Amino acid sequence: MTVPALELRGISKRFGAVAANRSVNLTVQQGEIHAVVGENGAGKSTLLQIAAGIQSADAGEIIIRGERLIRPTAARAIARGIGMVQQHFLLIPPFSVAENVVLGAEPRRGPRLDRHQAEAEVKALADRFGLAIDPSRRVADLSVGEQQRVEILKVLYRNAELLILDEPTAVLAPVEVDDLFSVLRVLVAQGRTVIFVTHKLREVMAVADRVTVLRRGEVVADARTSETSMDELARQMVGDAVRLPGVEPGLREDARVPPPSRDPALEIDGLHVLGAHGRPAVRGVSLRIMHGEITGIAGVQGNGQTELVEAAAGLLPYSGSVRLDGHPIDTLAPGERLAQGLAHIPEDRQQRGLVLEFSIADNLILGSQRRFSRAGRLLRHAIDLNARRRVEDFDVRPPRPATGVHALSGGNQQKVVVARELSRRPKAILAAQPTRGVDIGAMEIIHRGLRSARDAGAGILLVSADLGELLDLADRILVLYRGEVVGEFRRGEATEAAIGTLMVGGRAAPHPPRAAD
Amino acid sequence: MLAVVGGLFIFEVIALAYGEQPAAVLGDLWAGTWGTGYGIGQVLFKTTPLIFTGLSVGVAFRAGLFNIGAEGQAVLGALAVGVVGSSLPESTPAVVAVPLCIGAGFAAGAAWGVVPGMLKARFGAHEVITTIMLNFVAMAISSWLVVTWLVVPETLHTRAIIEPARIWRLEAFIPGFRGSPANAAFVLGLLVAAAMSWVLFRTRVGYDLRALGLAPAAAEYGGVLVKRMTVLAMGLAGGLAGLVGTNFVLGYKYYHEEGFSAGVGFLGIAVALLGRSHPVGIVLAAMLFGTLSQGGLAINALVPKETMEILQAVIILVVAAAAGISSRRRLQA
Numbered sequence: 001m002t003v004p005a006l007e008l009r010g011i012s013k014r015f016g017a018v019a020a021n022r023s024v025n026l027t028v029q030q031g032e033i034h035a036v037v038g039e040n041g042a043g044k045s046t047l048l049q050i051a052a053g054i055q056s057a058d059a060g061e062i063i064i065r066g067e068r069l070i071r072p073t074a075a076r077a078i079a080r081g082i083g084m085v086q087q088h089f090l091l092i093p094p095f096s097v098a099e100n101v102v103l104g105a106e107p108r109r110g111p112r113l114d115r116h117q118a119e120a121e122v123k124a125l126a127d128r129f130g131l132a133i134d135p136s137r138r139v140a141d142l143s144v145g146e147q148q149r150v151e152i153l154k155v156l157y158r159n160a161e162l163l164i165l166d167e168p169t170a171v172l173a174p175v176e177v178d179d180l181f182s183v184l185r186v187l188v189a190q191g192r193t194v195i196f197v198t199h200k201l202r203e204v205m206a207v208a209d210r211v212t213v214l215r216r217g218e219v220v221a222d223a224r225t226s227e228t229s230m231d232e233l234a235r236q237m238v239g240d241a242v243r244l245p246g247v248e249p250g251l252r253e254d255a256r257v258p259p260p261s262r263d264p265a266l267e268i269d270g271l272h273v274l275g276a277h278g279r280p281a282v283r284g285v286s287l288r289i290m291h292g293e294i295t296g297i298a299g300v301q302g303n304g305q306t307e308l309v310e311a312a313a314g315l316l317p318y319s320g321s322v323r324l325d326g327h328p329i330d331t332l333a334p335g336e337r338l339a340q341g342l343a344h345i346p347e348d349r350q351q352r353g354l355v356l357e358f359s360i361a362d363n364l365i366l367g368s369q370r371r372f373s374r375a376g377r378l379l380r381h382a383i384d385l386n387a388r389r390r391v392e393d394f395d396v397r398p399p400r401p402a403t404g405v406h407a408l409s410g411g412n413q414q415k416v417v418v419a420r421e422l423s424r425r426p427k428a429i430l431a432a433q434p435t436r437g438v439d440i441g442a443m444e445i446i447h448r449g450l451r452s453a454r455d456a457g458a459g460i461l462l463v464s465a466d467l468g469e470l471l472d473l474a475d476r477i478l479v480l481y482r483g484e485v486v487g488e489f490r491r492g493e494a495t496e497a498a499i500g501t502l503m504v505g506g507r508a509a510p511h512p513p514r515a516a517d
Numbered sequence: 518m519l520a521v522v523g524g525l526f527i528f529e530v531i532a533l534a535y536g537e538q539p540a541a542v543l544g545d546l547w548a549g550t551w552g553t554g555y556g557i558g559q560v561l562f563k564t565t566p567l568i569f570t571g572l573s574v575g576v577a578f579r580a581g582l583f584n585i586g587a588e589g590q591a592v593l594g595a596l597a598v599g600v601v602g603s604s605l606p607e608s609t610p611a612v613v614a615v616p617l618c619i620g621a622g623f624a625a626g627a628a629w630g631v632v633p634g635m636l637k638a639r640f641g642a643h644e645v646i647t648t649i650m651l652n653f654v655a656m657a658i659s660s661w662l663v664v665t666w667l668v669v670p671e672t673l674h675t676r677a678i679i680e681p682a683r684i685w686r687l688e689a690f691i692p693g694f695r696g697s698p699a700n701a702a703f704v705l706g707l708l709v710a711a712a713m714s715w716v717l718f719r720t721r722v723g724y725d726l727r728a729l730g731l732a733p734a735a736a737e738y739g740g741v742l743v744k745r746m747t748v749l750a751m752g753l754a755g756g757l758a759g760l761v762g763t764n765f766v767l768g769y770k771y772y773h774e775e776g777f778s779a780g781v782g783f784l785g786i787a788v789a790l791l792g793r794s795h796p797v798g799i800v801l802a803a804m805l806f807g808t809l810s811q812g813g814l815a816i817n818a819l820v821p822k823e824t825m826e827i828l829q830a831v832i833i834l835v836v837a838a839a840a841g842i843s844s845r846r847r848l849q850a
Contacts, residue, residue, distance in 0.1 A: 313738070315737060315738060333740065333742065334737060334738055334739075334740055335739065335740015335741070335742070336740070338739075338740055339740070344738070346738060348734070351732065351734045351735065352734045352735055352738050353735060353738065354732070354735055355727075355728045355731050355732040355735045355736070355739075356731070356732065357731045357732075358727075358728070358731070362724070366728065366735065366738070366739035367738065367739040367740050369721045369724055369725065369739070369740070370721070370740075373720070373721040373724075376720050376721050376722060377719060377720055377721070378719055378720060378721055378723075378724060380719075
């Protein structure tokens with residue numbers, strides 16, 4: 001057997017009281033696609049950031065092609081051929097693709113950047129690895145999938161032999177995921193090695209050669225994908241048997257307790273919203289969500305979903321009208337809308353949904369400060385009681401209300417947001433990407449919460465990049481493309497293929513687009 | 518701590534360069550500050566205005582705003598204290614006169630803080646620029662009013678405030694402080710710091726204000742009226758700075774004088790930084806800077822008092838660097 005591309009030996013890392021990695025061993029062979037899976041907070045990102053020199057380990061060794069990496073830093077790791085594509089892209093939007101790629105290692109002519117040389121080099125690199133992209137375009141104008149390619153190019157430009165991708169598919173549409181996978185296959189065919197982190201076991205089975213499962217900072221399994229199964233991996237990730245969404249047949253036709261009522265919970269009429277740079281982002285969207293109904297919004301990121309939700313929540317100015325339970329709420333400020341019973345699970349949980357420096361308890365009253373205070377004084381006792389209850393209901397870990405939310409994993413942060421929003425007993429819920437980047441366990445809990453809110457009569461607008469989630473939960477699915485509703489599917493008549501085609505601007509073959517209600 | 522030790526070390530090197538015994542300089546430094554009753558009184562007197570300006574900058578920081586205007590707010594606050602204090606009839610009882618004067622200082626400072634708050638809320642004007650500019654305007658207003666209307670001939674100060682408005686010197690209670698102008702304004706400072714702590718951490722307004730400072734998008738989402746809170750926070754910051762006048766006017770000179778503020782507003786920025794914008798930290802940091810500025814006078818015979826300013830500068834630099842490092846660490850975690 002050849003020398004492994006990367007070997008991690010006995011890696012341990014603690015953040016305060018939390019052990020992120022506990023003497024983890026990981027071996028990645030040259031030329032393989034290696035998936036690292038695990039729940040949120042299992043220590044996947046930390047482990048790979050250590051491998052890439054971005055974080056330092058408390059103990060353990062990093063061995064790259066047989067040689068130990070001494071005093072690891074990101075620069076040393078890159079010099080030894082390890083490059084990481086972070087979950088959140090680090091690009092400069094007004095710069096061109098080529099400028100972003102060469103940044104920090106620019107070809108120069110005298111003191112000046114040699115733009116032609118840069119573009120030529122980037123073009124050659126893109127062609128070689130099958131990454132279709134025009135190096136002269138501005139990054140600001142690219143789709144998310146294209147931006148990801150720029151990130152991959154950045155790493156390749158620095159001669160990375162081993163590419164580490166942190167949750168590369170979390171932001172992509174299904175078609176883009178396929179493209180990404182073919183890029184990964186080309187990379188491996190050309191002798192590179194790929195490690196990627198994911199929650200989606202389907203992807204592991206589709207593209208990876210080998211998979212390592214982390215749970216609570218420890219390796220619990222390491223297997224060839226041909227010798228394992230999705231069920232087995234899911235069990236290993238969570239530690240006990242869980243129901244995997246979308247795996248059991250018949251789940252999609254699940255028996256609905258009360259059918260949707262005839263009264264609309266949320267009505268949106270002729271909504272127009274301007275997005276960044278004053279471009280129209282939502283163009284005349286109308287929809288009506290009944291009590292006890294979940295309406296899904298499918299679409300590739302950047303087609304107006306974000307603006308649609310933020311406008312309905314009162315966070316962006318708009319024209320058109322929004323009615324909650326029959327009453328117009330257009331003149332109400334965001335806080336007043338929350339108070340009237342419009343819950344909002346924001347897409348950007350870290351900036352919008354949480355005050356990271358606040359404790360779990362304090363975050364659980366955000367938007368309900370008034371209810372938890374008397375004569376301007378915060379009611380500490382009630383706040384703590386509320387926190388203990390929510391933390392238990394949603395299995396937030398660690399279950400200590402005084403913990404700062406910044407110390408929680410992404411999945412647990414999202415549980416805090418969802419717990420808070422559902423505890424308002426809302427009439428309608430705007431749920432934007434409620435399970436993006438969270439693990440199976442958290443996803444299960446969040447879905448259960450949404451279903452029970454629906455059964456309690458809430459009308460839910462569910463925006464998701466995950467078609468499987470929409471097909472599981474939604475009573476009907478609207479497809480948003482360039483700010484307009486281009487198609488509508490009822491439960492049962494929707495297929496991933498049909499929705500996927502509409503999402504990228506194609507014509508619907510089986511079901512012609514219908515005007516929304 | 519490290520900052521203070523590092524600063525002291527450099528200070529010692531400078532003392533050596535002046536050909537003085539470092540130990541002797543340190544001895545004088547101690548004797549002039551915490552070593553004698555008079556020294557302690559002087560330190561507390563110098564600490565008091567820094568508590569107010571530190572709290573002023575600190576509360577703005579908590580709301581995500583940078584109040585560089587404490588200097589101007591303090592000047593106008595003191596002017597208001599002086600004007601109200603000297604206009605009251607001599608027969609006003611102290612229980613009326615003192616609160617009126619304190620209120621006037623707070624109100625004038627608050628009014629001067631509300632202006633940049635409104636400019637930001639209405640037009641998006643950055644508060645750093647507007648507060649710096651308004652400092653000059655405040656000082657000009659004060660000069661003009663004092664020189665043309667209020668001045669006592671042959672001086673640069675206003676008429677004296679009435680007897681009942683004058684607050685106690687601490688020497689009346691602690692004989693050891695004899696000769697120092699430390700006064701009840703220090704106690705007021707401690708009370709205000711305690712009140713501040715309560716407001717920030719125990720009330721809804723404090724919750725909203727801190728949320729706005731830490732995560733503006735989440736605050737907006739959570740129903741905080743961002744513009745209103747910006748104006749409120751700047752007004753509160755201005756009012757706190759306006760209380761500086763209580764120390765100087767009500768407790769020491771009994772009149773408002775041109776140029777009394779001598780940079781306390783700007784030093785308040787360092788105090789708030791060092792105290793991490795926490796009221797307890799601010800009081801401690803104000804004590805430290807109060808000690809340093811009193812210490813500068815104490816050792817002036819041996820080495821120039823400007824060396825003390827070097828010491829202050831080193832402390833500020835180390836603290837600023839440490840703040841940067843610790844926030845980066847947290848981001849990585």
